[in-house]
Amino acid sequence: MxxxxxxxxxxxxxxxxxxxxxxxxxxxxxxxxxxxxxxxxxxxGTVFYNRHLTEEQIIMICKLLVEKNGIRAIERIMEIHRDTVSSLVDDLARHAREVTDFLISNVGLTKVEVDEMWSFVKKKKRKLPEEARKQMDRATAGYT
Incomplete structure (x- = not known):
């Protein structure tokens, strides 16, 4: 399209x-x-657009979020600046449905693991725009 x-x-x-x-x-x-x-x-139109991170790095950040690592911990583990990680988390929230489908079908995470990741994102990013929060709610509604 x-x-x-x-x-x-x-x-x-x-x-x-x-x-x-x-x-x-x-x-x-x-x-x-x-x-x-x-x-x-x-x-x-995806979370991978206009990023200097590779697809593997983005997937690894998602996996680290699932394991309840904080943004600063991910910064240290991945050696990526925390602003870059925060920006990625914001984009993940905006593309919640697509990210959820991708993580379940392509990465092999379970629905529970993806739900844990979104719980972390919601908790850490209370100041997300209303649109991003709605997208996350829609994405997780079908998987909980």
Whole structure:
């Protein structure tokens, strides 16, 4: 689906307007919308978009959150600045449903482990925007 909000096919899935269009410098598949002409990487709209962290590092941070490690502990373990970890936790909250599905199906975490991770995120990030809290509530509702 096209992620350009100005496109007439924005958010519409399986319309046939998205085609593959090469790879970017990081090796991610690029796509192009035939309707509006905008190119975007496969990671656009996900927690992996525009990150200097690898997918493995992001998965490891999720696993460390499941084990109830704090942000500063993750900073020390992963040797990543705490602001980067906090920013990732915020993005995880915004993409809660997709992250939950990914962790259960691709990483092999159990529903209980993912629920523990979201409990930690909620506890540590009480100042999350209302939108992020709603996304987290929707994501965990089907898995508890």
């Amino acid at each position: 096209c992620l350009n909000k100005k496109c007439q096919d924005f958010g519409r899935k399986n319309v046939g307007n998205i085609i593959k269009k090469g790879f970017n410098a990081k090796g991610n598949q690029m796509f192009k919308c035939k309707t509006c002409g905008v190119r975007f990487p496969e990671t656009k």
